[in-house]
Amino acid sequence: MSDTTAQPTGRCYCGCGKQIGYGRYFAAGHDKTAEAAFLAIHHGGTVAQMLHAHGYGPDDTKSVTKAAVEKGLWEECPFDCGYRGARESIVNHVNRYHKD
Numbered sequence: 001m002s003d004t005t006a007q008p009t010g011r012c013y014c015g016c017g018k019q020i021g022y023g024r025y026f027a028a029g030h031d032k033t034a035e036a037a038f039l040a041i042h043h044g045g046t047v048a049q050m051l052h053a054h055g056y057g058p059d060d061t062k063s064v065t066k067a068a069v070e071k072g073l074w075e076e077c078p079f080d081c082g083y084r085g086a087r088e089s090i091v092n093h094v095n096r097y098h099k100d
Contacts, residue, residue, distance in 0.1 A: 006025065008020075008022070008023050008024055008025055010022070012025075012026050012027045012030050013025045013026055013030075013031075013034060014026060014027070014030040014031070014033050014034035014037070015034075016030060018030070051064055065084040065085075066084065068084065069084055073086075074086055075087055075090050076090075077090060077093060077094065077098075078090075078094070079094065079098045081097070081098075083097075
């Protein structure tokens, strides 16, 4: 694995060879194709196995969403309902589930 950050090259990162627009990494939908292939190769095809391989699990002490909040990448719902997500997701969640 490389220590450098991936950069857009004008070709799809899934390896299909398709030419894509400036600043993009994937042709439409190919990010999910690449993700599924990666999971199949490295984690038995499941997100649960990938999380487990990185030390995350179902209890709160090993929660990947809690880790994202602790790193300042995600937020918790201000209504303390247990929902965690990116800032935009929190706004959508509050608007949907906590409107007066």
